[in-house]
Each structure stands twice: as C-alpha cells, then as structure tokens.
Amino acid sequence: MSDLFNEISIRISGENGDGIFSSGDTLAKICSRSGLEVHASRAYQSIIRGGHVSYSIRASNQEVRAPADYIELLVALRKDSFIVDAIPTMTKGGFILFDSKGSRIKDEPIPSDVELIDIPALELARKLSPLKILRNTVFVGAAIALYSLKLEYLEEIIHEAFDRKGEEVVNINIDAARAGYEWVLQNCKLIDHNVKLKDRTEKVFIGGNEALALGLLAGGLQSYSWYPMTPATPVGAFLAKYGPNAGCVVKQMEDEINVANFAVGAGFAGARSACATSGGGFALMTEAIGFASIIEAPVVFIEVARGGPSTGLPTKTEQGDLNQLLGASQGDFPRAIIAQTTIEDGFYLGQESLNIAEKYQIPVLIASDLYLGEHFETIPELDFEKIPIERGKLILEEIPVEEQPYLRYKLTEDGISPRAIPGVKGGEHDAGSDEHDEDGKLVSDRRAGFPEAIQVRIKQMNKRMGKMDLLLTELPPPQVESNADHPDILIVGWGSSYDVINEARADLLKVGIKSSQLHLKYILPFHAKEVKEILEDFESKQIPILMVEANYTGQMARHIRAETGFLLKHKYLRFDGEYILPREIGMEVKKLLNKE
Amino acid sequence: MSDLFNEISIRISGENGDGIFSSGDTLAKICSRSGLEVHASRAYQSIIRGGHVSYSIRASNQEVRAPADYIELLVALRKDSFIVDAIPTMTKGGFILFDSKGSRIKDEPIPSDVELIDIPALELARKLSPLKILRNTVFVGAAIALYSLKLEYLEEIIHEAFDRKGEEVVNINIDAARAGYEWVLQNCKLIDHNVKLKDRTEKVFIGGNEALALGLLAGGLQSYSWYPMTPATPVGAFLAKYGPNAGCVVKQMEDEINVANFAVGAGFAGARSACATSGGGFALMTEAIGFASIIEAPVVFIEVARGGPSTGLPTKTEQGDLNQLLGASQGDFPRAIIAQTTIEDGFYLGQESLNIAEKYQIPVLIASDLYLGEHFETIPELDFEKIPIERGKLILEEIPVEEQPYLRYKLTEDGISPRAIPGVKGGEHDAGSDEHDEDGKLVSDRRAGFPEAIQVRIKQMNKRMGKMDLLLTELPPPQVESNADHPDILIVGWGSSYDVINEARADLLKVGIKSSQLHLKYILPFHAKEVKEILEDFESKQIPILMVEANYTGQMARHIRAETGFLLKHKYLRFDGEYILPREIGMEVKKLLNKE
Amino acid sequence: MVTEITELQLTIKDWASIQPTWCPGCGDFAVLNAVKNSFVELQLQPHETVVVSGIGCSSNLPHFVAGYGLHTLHGRAIPVAEGVKLANPDLNVVVTGGDGDGLAIGIGGFLHGARRNMNLTYIVMDNAVYGLTVNQASPTSGLGRKTRSTPYGNIEPPFNPITLALAAGATFVARTSSGDKNHFAEILSEAIKHKGFAFIDDMSPCVTFNKVNTFDFFKERVYKLEETDHDPSNYQEAMLKSFEWGDKIPIGIIYQNKNVLTYEEQDPTITKFGSVVRRGAEKDIDALKNILKDFV
Amino acid sequence: MVTEITELQLTIKDWASIQPTWCPGCGDFAVLNAVKNSFVELQLQPHETVVVSGIGCSSNLPHFVAGYGLHTLHGRAIPVAEGVKLANPDLNVVVTGGDGDGLAIGIGGFLHGARRNMNLTYIVMDNAVYGLTVNQASPTSGLGRKTRSTPYGNIEPPFNPITLALAAGATFVARTSSGDKNHFAEILSEAIKHKGFAFIDDMSPCVTFNKVNTFDFFKERVYKLEETDHDPSNYQEAMLKSFEWGDKIPIGIIYQNKNVLTYEEQDPTITKFGSVVRRGAEKDIDALKNILKDFV
Numbered sequence A, B: 001m002s003d004l005f006n007e008i009s010i011r012i013s014g015e016n017g018d019g020i021f022s023s024g025d026t027l028a029k030i031c032s033r034s035g036l037e038v039h040a041s042r043a044y045q046s047i048i049r050g051g052h053v054s055y056s057i058r059a060s061n062q063e064v065r066a067p068a069d070y071i072e073l074l075v076a077l078r079k080d081s082f083i084v085d086a087i088p089t090m091t092k093g094g095f096i097l098f099d100s101k102g103s104r105i106k107d108e109p110i111p112s113d114v115e116l117i118d119i120p121a122l123e124l125a126r127k128l129s130p131l132k133i134l135r136n137t138v139f140v141g142a143a144i145a146l147y148s149l150k151l152e153y154l155e156e157i158i159h160e161a162f163d164r165k166g167e168e169v170v171n172i173n174i175d176a177a178r179a180g181y182e183w184v185l186q187n188c189k190l191i192d193h194n195v196k197l198k199d200r201t202e203k204v205f206i207g208g209n210e211a212l213a214l215g216l217l218a219g220g221l222q223s224y225s226w227y228p229m230t231p232a233t234p235v236g237a238f239l240a241k242y243g244p245n246a247g248c249v250v251k252q253m254e255d256e257i258n259v260a261n262f263a264v265g266a267g268f269a270g271a272r273s274a275c276a277t278s279g280g281g282f283a284l285m286t287e288a289i290g291f292a293s294i295i296e297a298p299v300v301f302i303e304v305a306r307g308g309p310s311t312g313l314p315t316k317t318e319q320g321d322l323n324q325l326l327g328a329s330q331g332d333f334p335r336a337i338i339a340q341t342t343i344e345d346g347f348y349l350g351q352e353s354l355n356i357a358e359k360y361q362i363p364v365l366i367a368s369d370l371y372l373g374e375h376f377e378t379i380p381e382l383d384f385e386k387i388p389i390e391r392g393k394l395i396l397e398e399i400p401v402e403e404q405p406y407l408r409y410k411l412t413e414d415g416i417s418p419r420a421i422p423g424v425k426g427g428e429h430d431a432g433s434d435e436h437d438e439d440g441k442l443v444s445d446r447r448a449g450f451p452e453a454i455q456v457r458i459k460q461m462n463k464r465m466g467k468m469d470l471l472l473t474e475l476p477p478p479q480v481e482s483n484a485d486h487p488d489i490l491i492v493g494w495g496s497s498y499d500v501i502n503e504a505r506a507d508l509l510k511v512g513i514k515s516s517q518l519h520l521k522y523i524l525p526f527h528a529k530e531v532k533e534i535l536e537d538f539e540s541k542q543i544p545i546l547m548v549e550a551n552y553t554g555q556m557a558r559h560i561r562a563e564t565g566f567l568l569k570h571k572y573l574r575f576d577g578e579y580i581l582p583r584e585i586g587m588e589v590k591k592l593l594n595k596e
Numbered sequence C, D: 001m002v003t004e005i006t007e008l009q010l011t012i013k014d015w016a017s018i019q020p021t022w023c024p025g026c027g028d029f030a031v032l033n034a035v036k037n038s039f040v041e042l043q044l045q046p047h048e049t050v051v052v053s054g055i056g057c058s059s060n061l062p063h064f065v066a067g068y069g070l071h072t073l074h075g076r077a078i079p080v081a082e083g084v085k086l087a088n089p090d091l092n093v094v095v096t097g098g099d100g101d102g103l104a105i106g107i108g109g110f111l112h113g114a115r116r117n118m119n120l121t122y123i124v125m126d127n128a129v130y131g132l133t134v135n136q137a138s139p140t141s142g143l144g145r146k147t148r149s150t151p152y153g154n155i156e157p158p159f160n161p162i163t164l165a166l167a168a169g170a171t172f173v174a175r176t177s178s179g180d181k182n183h184f185a186e187i188l189s190e191a192i193k194h195k196g197f198a199f200i201d202d203m204s205p206c207v208t209f210n211k212v213n214t215f216d217f218f219k220e221r222v223y224k225l226e227e228t229d230h231d232p233s234n235y236q237e238a239m240l241k242s243f244e245w246g247d248k249i250p251i252g253i254i255y256q257n258k259n260v261l262t263y264e265e266q267d268p269t270i271t272k273f274g275s276v277v278r279r280g281a282e283k284d285i286d287a288l289k290n291i292l293k294d295f296v
C-alpha cells in the first residue's frame, strides 16, 4: 500500500502537448538520483494535442513496483486535472500545486482536506521568456522544493536536455526552475515527509519495453523489424537508436505482415531475429509464425497488448491477447509463449527468448502489455553475464563431403536437426512452408497421399511437436511464493501483474492476511502437472484461490483449465483499461475471505 | 463398414491431367441416376499435371456417408495406381481395370486375389480419334458394363457435357463409351453384386462446399468476397457462377485481408455478407473479425481447413485450425463459432449462420475442412422453407424525429441495439473500431481515462459480451445419440466427422458393440454445462469415452476441457492428412474396450 | 449518388459534428472544411453518404462530419469502402486517410482500388509522417528526414502517390494542398462528381512533427494546373506531369478519364439488380431449385 | 555478391536439382533454364545463393535449382528476401514468383521493395492467371477473360507491372519472354549484376489455363529494345515505353539507373559492421552498459 508521507507520490497532469511527460520524467529522475526507488507511469489518449495526460511518480526508500493508489502532490496544469486526477485519487492531507491565473482555473471541484498551492507559474515564466513551456520548469522547481529535493539535480537534467541548444536556453530554464523553487521556499510550508534522501545515486531508471529491447541486444540480436504500433513502438524506437551501434539491423517495414516475414527471413539467414507489435499488428503476423515454425527458423515475436478488441483502447492496458497468442496461425506446430513479468525480467527474457528460439528452432512469442511496457522503474543492477548466448545446433562451417548429403530436417533423437545457414558450403537445402521430408523436399506436390509420403508427414509432425516436450523440461517450473506456511489465500497471476500482486500481498500481511502467489510466466509449453498439483494442493487445504487478470473473460484461467482441468472459481478481472492496483487486489482478497 | 458386392466401390486413378476427376464424376452421377446413394471423394496433390490423383465412389442402396475403406473396382490409368491405390487398399475379390499396353504397365506389384482386366482402352480410343482423353470414356464405358449400369446414363452425361461442342464431339465420345462397354460384355464376366439398380432417380449430388454456398444463397446472401485458396475455392467458384442471378454481389479481392474487410463493409452497409478461405488466408482475416465485432457488423467468415501448419498439405484434410478460430483477433469480443457437420447440414447452416450474424450483430465463424468441403454425396431432399430469413433489429425505414437522437450502440436490455444502415434517414452514426459510447463516438481519443469514459467502456464491454450468453440460449444444446440404453462406449467428435462416426457406430453394433455419440457443432458460445453433464454421466457409469479428431494435439478435446474441466483421456487423432474412416474408429473402439 | 437539390437546401450546418481532435493548425482541418463545403455544394444527403477511413490522425475525420462514418482498421479503408459501395452503389462513399494508412499498410487496397474503378473518392492527407503514432517515417517522408524511426536519417526514397495512382489506373488523379481550402473544395467536388475512382493527394502539413513539409514549404512551391495548358485527359502528359516535385509543385487535376465504365456499371449482379441492399435479402426458392438442376 | 571465378569452374550441373513439377510446356521452364544459365555465367556459388519464392506454380522454382531455397508464403517472398539480404548482404538473393503472388497479395512487398532498392533480383513469371489454384483471374488478366472466378468475363483492367515498378522507383526494370530463353538469360545476368532492386516481368505462358497469352501470342508481338534506340537510362522515356502493350510488346531492359546507392550501402548497421551474420551474435557488455547511461 502506498503510504502517505512515508513515500513520495506525485502526479503532474494537463493536456497532451503541455509537456507533461518530460516534466514528469525530470521529476522522476530527480527522485532516482536522490537515492530513491522510483515507479513512474503515464496516462494518455490516442490524440496528439489536447485530451488529458498525466505522469505519476511514486518514490520511496523501499522498492516500489506498483503505481501509487493515491496522489500526495498533484501538479495540476489544467482544469481537467481536478476532475480526472484530484477528485477520484487525491488523498486527504495532499497538496495541489496549480496556477489559477495562468491556467484559468477557478471553481473547479476540489477534494476535501487537500491543501491548495496557487503558484503564479506562468507569470514567473513570462518574466523570463515568452515561451509558455517554461511554466513547466517553474512547476517542477516548485515541486522539488516542496519535497526538499535538490535543485542541483534539476539543473543537471536541464543541462543534459538543453546543452546542445545553447547556453541561453539552458540559463532560461535554470532560472525558471529556480523561480519555482524559490517561490515555494518563500511562500509555503514544505511537505513534512519521512523519506530519506540520499546522496547522488546512479540507478538505472528504465521502462519495460526498453528493458526488453536491451535484453534482446544483450542476447546478440542481429535483426529487428517493426512497424509502429502503440504500445510496442518504444521497443522499435530504442532499437532504431541503439541497434546500429550494437550490430543489429533495424528495419521499419510497410506493415506487420512484412515485418514478421522479414524477421523470418533474417532468422533463416542466421541472424538472431525479433520483431514486436501490439494486438492488431500481431493478428497480421500470425501467418508468418506458422511459417517460421514449419521451416524451423528461430524468431522472437513480441506482443505488447493494449485494450481491445480491435483498435479498442490504444492507450490503455489489457492482458486480453492471450487467446490470440495461443491461437496464432493454423495447424499444430511448436512454439513457445512466454510472458514478461517485470521490467527487470525483460532484460533477461530478451536474452532467454533468443536462446530458446535458436536452440529449438522455433518461434518464441513474448506477451507483454501497455502497463508493463510503458511504465518506468529504477531497477536492481543487471547481471550481464548471467545468460550466455546459446545458438544450439547451428552450423557455421563448411560441411565436409563425408557428412553429405546434409539433411536440414533430419530426424534426430531430440527432434532438433543441425541447422546450416546460407553461406555454409555443403549446407544447401530448400526450406519450404509446405510439408517436407528430411531433405526439405516437398511432399505436398507430387507425393502427397503416397504411402511413403504419409509416413514422412507423420515423422516430421512428431519431430516438430516433440520439441515442445523437450523445451518444457528446460523451462523452470512454476514456484509458489509464500509469506507463511499456512497462508490464507493463493493469488494466481501471470505476466505483468507480478509486482502488483506481490505488493498486494505485502500489504495484506500488514493486516494479518498471509498469502501465497503462483505467478505464470511460461505459458506454452505449460507445466500442467506442476500447476495442477499446486492448485489442487491449495484446494485440498481449503485455501481459497484468487485469479487476477486484466481482461474480461479470464483468458489465463481458461488456459489453466484447458491444461489442467482446474477451475479457478474466483477471478478478479479488470477490463476497463486502467492499471490494476495492489489495493484492489487486497480488497478483493478481503471480500473473498469474509465471504468464504 | 463398406461391404463387398453389397455396395459398389470404384476408384479411378491416374495422373493429374488425365481427366480422372471428370471421369469419376461421370461414374458417380451414373450411380446416382441409377437410384443409388453415392459418396464420392478425391485425392490429389498441389500440382497441375503429374502426381497421382484418384476419384473414389461408394454407392449403395443404403445411405453412404463415408468413403469406402476398400476398393472393389480400380480403374488404373497409371503405374502409380498400383502402388498408391491397389496395394494398400484393394480388397480380395476385387477387380483392376487397366490398359497394360496403352499405359505401359507391366511388372507392377499386384495385390493377391484380385482379378486383372486388361482392356486395350487406348487402342479402342485411337480407332475413333487421336485424342488421348477418349481413353477415359472407354474406361468409364467398361466400368459401367462391369456393374451392369445403364449405358444410357453415360450417353446422357456425354450429351450434357459436349452438346455445346457440337455433334461430332458428342458422337466420338458416345462411340468410345460404347466401345468400352461392348468390350467388357464380350470379354469379361460381369461383377456379380447385390446392389439393386433402380429406374432414373433425380437425387441431388453435391459437395460440402457447394451445399454451404447454396445455403448462403438460401439465406439471402447479398455479398460474397473471396480470394482463391484450396479447399475453400469451390465456395467462391459456385457463388461466382450462381450469385449474380441470385442477387448476390461476388467480388474476388487482392488478398484475404481485403476480402475480410470488404465483407465487413458490405455487412455494415446492410448486406447479408460472407467470405471464405482456408487456414493461411484466415490468419490474414483475423484482424477484421475483431473489427466486425466491435462495430457490430454481421459477417459470416468460413474457414475450410486443410493440412497445416503453414502452407502444410494444401490438398489434404485436417481439423487443425480450431485453435486459430478460437484465438482469432485480439481482445475479448463476441463471435460465434459453428462447425459444419455434414454436406446436408451445410445447406441449413448457411442460412442459420446469416441469421445469427444479423440477429446478434456479430461475426459468425464457420469451421469446415477439406474432407467435408470437397467430397460429394447424394443428399436427402432439402427443405427450403425450414429456415426463414431473420434480420433481427435492422432498421430500414427513416427514423422519426421523435425517436432521435438515434444511438447505434444503445444499451438495451438484451444487449442488442437497433441497427440503422446507410441510406436510412435519421440513422446517421459513426461506427469505429475504437471503443465508443452509445452514440458511436470514440472514448479512446479525448476521453480515455476520464471517470465517465471508464464507465462507458465497462458498459459497452458488458453489452457486447452479453450477446454471447443470449445467443447460447438460442442454440440447440448437444444431444447424445445412442443405439442402446447402456452403451459400451461414447464417441465424441465435432464437425466433419459426424457421418463417419455414425457409420462406425452402425458397424460396431453389427459386432455387438453398442455406442453413443456426442457430436459438437456449436463451439462458441459453448454449452459447457450440458456437455459437462453428459461427459460426467458417462464417466460415472464407467463407460469409456473416445474423442475422435483429425489433428495432432486434440484441439477440441482441449476446448472441451477449457470449458468444462473434463479430461478426455482417450483420443483417436489422425494428422497425416488422410480421411478418417469408420473402420479405424471401430478398431480404436475395440482396442479401447479390450484394454479397459 | 449525387442527389438532386431538394426543397430544403442543405447547409454546412447539416454536416456539423463534434469538434476535431487534431492539433491546432493541423493541415487536416482544411480537408474537413473542403469536405463539408463540397458536400453542401453538391447537396449530398447525409444519410446517403458514408465517409470511410483507416487509422491515423487523418482517419479520425469521419467523426467530425455528419452522415454515416466508418472508421475502420489501419490500412483497410479502401476494401471496406468497396464492400459498402458494392452492397449499395446508391451511396456516396468518400474515403479519407493518411499517407501511412494508404501507402504503407494499405497500398494493396489503394492500387487495386484504383485499377477496379469503383465510384469512390479517396483523399490521402499526406503529411509525410506517421502522426498518430508520434513521428515515424512514412512512405512519403523525404530522404534524410530524422524521425523516431529514422534517428540516423531516412534512406528510403519516398513514393510519388500521383505516379503510383496513375500507374495503377486511377481514372481521376489530383493533387491539392491544405494551404488552399477553396481550391481544395473545387477539386474535391470534381472528384466526387467523377464517375470512377478519384484519388486526391492532399499536401496536409503535420504542424507537430513535420518541420520540413510545412504550409510555407507548399505555399512557396505550388502552382495551379488550371492556370496552365495542362490537358488532364492526356494520360502520357499526366504521367510526365506527375514527376514534377521540387521548386515547383503542380496542384489541380492531373488526370481525368471520363470515358470508362465504373466497376458497378459492369458487375453482373448490380447491372441486374441495382443495389442489393435496396433490393433486400431474398430467398428465391425457384431460383435455388434451378441451381440444383446442375447437381444431379 | 558476385563471386570471382575460382579455380574450379562451376557448370550447369552444379545447379541441378529435382525434376520440375510444372505441366509439360509451361513457360516457367524457360525461367529455370535462364536462372541456371546466368548463375553459371556469373559463376555464383550455390552456397552463397538463396532463391526465395512465394506460393504458386512459379513459386516452386527454388526446389528445382541447387543452392539455398526459401519457399515462403503466398505473397511474402520479397519481405522474406529482404530479411535474408539485410542479415547477410554477402548473399546473392534472387526472388521468383507469380503475377498473383507479386501483384495481388504481395503488391505491398513488391512496390516497397522497389522503392527501397536493396540488391535483389525479382522475377515475376507473369502468366496472367492463378495457375496453382486452377484458373482464376489475376491482376494481369485481360479484360473479358473468363476464368473460374470470372465466369461472366473479367471486368477489372489489368495492371501493367512495368509501369508500376517504375512508378515505385525500381532501379532496374525489364520485360522478358519465356519464349526466348537466351534473351532471358542475358537480361537476367544484367539484372543480377545490377546493384539495386532489379525487376523482371517475364511473359511466361500457362499452357494449361491461359489460351490467350500463349507462346504464339508473344512470338507475334515481342521485339527487342536492344535493337531499337531506346535509352534505358532515361526515366521518362522508360515510363512512356512501359505503356506499349498491344500489337507490339517491347522486351529487354526498359530502365536502369546505375547511379543510386543500394539500401545496404546506406544502412547504419551494415555500413558499420557489414554482414551481421558473418560478424556473429555478440554480447558487447561495455556497449550495453554505455546505453544504460542514457537511463539514469
């Protein structure tokens, strides 16, 4: 539970185009540099100017891995800040920093027991320059003053942002920051919080998409193809910027179909290959996933889900695309589906997914979502050595004559065939999307129906599908985390909700409710036996089980039932596009326990 | 079980390009006109000339609704006929009609106890004309002679086919037919079968795809869009030919994405709209399915599955695309999935699906497959009055001012909003793929995240998804068919295997094994309660249950488990692309019963 | 269908809808303006008009104008519009979208639409950028342009939409500029009146992300073809004219062929029944039984 | 990459593979022939050569020639080939497919491929029909043609692939005819040698389904551009030449621009590292840590 004055909880909000995100980002970085753990998230609409956007920061001396469930300080740049942010979310004892004159705010509804700080931000800014945007810097200066954060960090960030624009711009901004800062010192009582500010710290402050992209680069990514689509775009933007210096080709294509097929071509050619999109783009990619699988080309397909169906709620989150991932492409074929669970996890998963793709010569589908992909956190130090690059049975050297003929789809004991790539002498072969024999020759054209061809078909199907079983043995089985031997409840979640559930459990413990958590990351192949055992164990002990998902129908609950037969009776499902908060889960748990 | 000499079982085979299909079709029609029940199926490859194709006919005085499991008379036009057809499938006591000289057949492997009839077909044909294809007519003439079928029907069909080509062509063909016919009468002992040939009968002899297409027309289809893809192409070919005279626009598009989107546009505009494709094309259509659902446009999407994954086995059958249908498009949204079960069923389903689509304003997905779509049968007389055209809450007249403003996505009690289409005055509205309010205005652009917009989202999701529950109440619940009060086994199947399982059960009964059949047609929404009860009832009575599916993983078994929790332990899965035959099911049942 | 002027003149108010969500100054406002003006000029009836779009800033347009609006998927406006049009050829169908929508993901629909020549009007609001997804290179972005997807500069030569539309067989091809609303409305009216696939490439500045192709950029360069001796009925001349893009940029009707039949005029169903939607969904049992005669 | 002649001369045998599955007499045999001949002429190494195709009769070609073959999905040969090429620009990548594959479902990949000018050779075996799916109208089918999908005659004007390729920006555009194998092989060698996107529209008769565009049809009409004063370096002239289709059909190189950089020559990754596949998958920890400096 977020905790008034023991943590910092700031939201800055206004119209799209007001520069809310960069101001928020600045504030978040100041918190991080002050030695705090930071969680930062955004709300916005599918519009470039106007609407109402916000940037929320939660900072603490402890780990914070979920959005705050209340606002302590609201920096309100627009009237709508009162309706959308203040009224529903301000806590008693909180502060609203606003500029009644500059933002023409009057008669707005105000939550009770909140202190209003009416700062003439625009006026202060106008004294320095006619640029309206400077107002934000005044606000940021004021905000950090209220929390006794160091002006020094703000100045530093101004330098980083504006040095390339020349001294004048830098100075004006620094003056604006100081103006806000001083104004607060002169006019306000500072916020009397219990957060310990430390000396400069250099924590990594990064988003879920960026961490995943970094992980891909750490996994030796050599090809990334994409087409912009919210909320997967940041993966592409990151790689477009950093890929070229890291040996990764980055190609924006004309649509997602061709993104996916480009990725298959690159994978076939021997590049560690990935692509990313969101729901609608993924729908277009599905045909290529089956293609990758039958030609046994390694490719990582990333799906960062947003509110569906169809174009749906492009700027809102949902875990609503699991069915689509499970049903992607026709026929039965091997593929892995793995859900990213945390920002930090993205870094390792990026590497792991490329290893799995290449070792098993299969497509690997990564499920993420807008919440996970787009929010930022300070993260623990990353271990760059942890996951070595593993390329499996990849042949890079000429195949000697005595080992000829080379059979690309050779039936081997483990179902994985040594893989030669173009450029390798002696490895020449045909890779085709039709059913084929060990040699890669089609059985669909001249031979389909011949007794011999029927056998080829059966063997190649068995070979390919066998990789799923093999892979399952390599994947870490799910573990139950508990804060008691005899917990009161088991909470089941998957993917992006790991941290949120975790925090909910910590909060519950504070009120004496002990809990366990089963969090699913490896979705296909699935540890059906282990999951069934775990669930039945809890059930047999009459410990209630709560499934938490951000979708309407409970898609993971359905998957679990399909794999284990286990019916998850209690589900907390949120499908309005907003983030699931620890407090809601806690309330649901309490409701469930009282009821039981 | 097919039954030597009590039924007719003919196969004619040769290379693609030999004219096998038209000869087979002629033979089949002769059987049908002779008052027999006929089942006809083909085998071929993804190639235009060469390979090895066959046409199999089973004809009987009783209903025949499955391919024969042996060949009684093989008309062997090529050497491969011996390897692909004769050796694996000929029965003892059968006949092979071939032309050793004309087809240069010698030293071919021959199954034991089979009578060889070496007819100089090419020589007989050459006497009449240098056209090699005439050889086939000689063979057909010979074959009907062997079965004592009437030459008259053959001559009739020759007229139907060639009259437009002029008298000479007709005469040459009739002469060829007679030559074969006479040759047999003079040189062979006729087949002594027990099938009663009747006087001319006018049974409809039609394929699964054609029956479905006819059903769509009977359902008032007004728009059909398509792109060729085996095995769905015949639906398009049928409608391209017959649609224009039946008031249905038929449009070949540039790809399946645009096929599907064209269909949505037509549905939105007020046309009864459908499209069809197979696995890979359907993958491309999925995005449009979610689109249709969120704008609440009625559209029927048909998926005639073939062997997957990917391009797979384009000319072979599989029930392997259920996962894809279930996972089509991102997010949660209402849609129906219905499997065509028999050829006859296609006629009614075509009508029913359009009614469901329009009444519930949802996409309806029809699952069929190559076996069902491409084989032909004589079918019982069709009831054209059975299913009236129902258009649901469609508004076609001007909306009076006092009923304004018209709300396209109005929250109604049953979740279905009256639907105005372009051209209706007062019904003007925006239909958008983004989340929207009752009025059709987006909530994704300016308002997403506003408390009011969050409510709109929740209500529209509830409204849309509620249609699934409502629809379920209208769909007929699954019924168990039994040939005993206390059966020995329950066989569960879905879609195209209805008749095959049915015949297997009849055969089993002959050897004293009593059985029940649960056949699933309505896949989504699903009668979970009823199916669970049925399965648990059998389980509680310790009656074994066998699931029969033509795919690798048992996709329907998974769906049943997801919906009911019930684990189908015994599965007969065939995934080599060949048709499932009643005999195999019988064998599997016997194996299971002995084991138990 | 261009409706005859009825007793009650329709005015711009009849086309009013909600406030656009575009950035202040966006070039797309001019399009909206022109759309409404020429709808009034041609006295189209809102209930007989469908504005279809894809996804993008520009594709939000249908919401900002009365009548029926159909806001489809990214890149799919044309095939959806074709479905609408063939279901009910009596409707006026106008398609709007962006350069990404129409020339990247939607290029197949666009060019096949041009080829098949249904009576549709298609306006691309060409801002040479992906606006709604916040600044990536589009198929019309200039060489060297730095965007979020091309931080090191765009290395793909831009498409020329006019040349492409001509190559694909569009029977009406024009370029307009959001900087000249009146000219735009005039061209648009011609496009709507044109019987067949009418394509308008509108230079519509994205004031937020595109600092190159601005209103000023175009103001300095455009000149009107009507004021030259350009002959829009000459295909070859039109093609050569389409290459002109630089210091001088021609706007106006580049090509128009008034002598070809539309798709609808040749479709075997429509020539027989007219609008199948107006006709209604029919179960003609005799006709169906007749079909079955082929299956005996 | 055009490999230098090594000690051991490669011969046509080095390119042998299985027997084609095409109908006897199919135009596609000539393509196979030309492909092998020019591979030998240019002494390409089989292991450094990838032939990529879509789905269709024509797309079966990779199986009939040695080297690496990549038989993809219907309409997706070009994007797959681009993935191969950017992963390893040292490879020779030749793409083959049909008119349906390249101009219907695959038109986006084709035209964007033309625009971005990677060093690829793309041969469309244009038979104006969907062969493999047994006779439906394709985007190049003539007006009036009756096929299984157009029983009442085709009413969509065909695309001109040459005009489209030029409009999209292809830097090498040629027409050849399966009726003239030698000419074909010559043009193909030029196409392979061309640095950039080389498009060949090959008139490849479908002897089974297309009774109009037959070998004779072309024999009567084609003439060689090399024997005229056509200047392939002149874009305008090339465009006008592309319109010629009737009693006379020009074959040969219609357009070639030798003065543009390929995509690979400008890509920021490839200019730095060359083939990333040759370089290998690297985990450069220092570089990664350096990136993290931007995230503090």
Ligand SMILES: Cc1ncc(C[n+]2csc(CCOP(=O)(O)OP(=O)(O)O)c2C)c(N)n1
Residues within 6 Å of the ligand: A227, A228, A229, A230, A256, A280, A281, A284, A311, C055, C056, C057, C058, C059, C073, C074, C097, C098, C099, C100, C101, C102, C125, C127, C129, C130, C131, C132, C133, C138
């Ligand atoms: C299948 C799919 N891919 C990607 C997107 C994301 N997307 C939305 S709008 C857009 C591009 C918009 O550019 P343009 O069409 O030029 O319109 P503009 O915003 O510039 O007016 C993209 C890529 C999407 N909605 N659907």
Ligand SMILES: Cc1ncc(C[n+]2csc(CCOP(=O)(O)OP(=O)(O)O)c2C)c(N)n1
Residues within 6 Å of the ligand: B227, B228, B229, B230, B256, B280, B281, B284, B311, D055, D056, D057, D058, D059, D073, D074, D097, D098, D099, D100, D101, D102, D125, D127, D129, D130, D131, D132, D133, D138
């Ligand atoms: C997504 C998808 N849609 C449709 C098909 C079916 N299909 C296979 S080949 C083909 C057309 C072939 O025509 P073309 O490309 O001209 O090649 P040709 O056979 O004439 O050489 C089609 C429609 C497919 N395989 N995949």
Ligand code: SF4
Residues within 6 Å of the ligand: A048, A049, C021, C022, C023, C025, C026, C027, C028, C057, C058, C127, C131, C132, C205, C206, C207, C208, C209
């Ligand atoms: S981002 Fe550009 S295109 Fe989009 S509304 Fe703003 S100015 Fe217009």
Ligand code: SF4
Residues within 6 Å of the ligand: B048, B049, D021, D022, D023, D025, D026, D027, D028, D057, D058, D127, D131, D132, D205, D206, D207, D208, D209
């Ligand atoms: S059908 Fe036509 S294109 Fe296909 S192989 Fe035969 S002749 Fe060639």
Ligand SMILES: [Mg+2]
Residues within 6 Å of the ligand: C056, C098, C099, C100, C125, C126, C127, C128, C129, C130, C131, C138
């Ligand atoms: Mg744009």
Ligand SMILES: [Mg+2]
Residues within 6 Å of the ligand: D056, D098, D099, D100, D125, D126, D127, D128, D129, D130, D131, D138
């Ligand atoms: Mg073709």
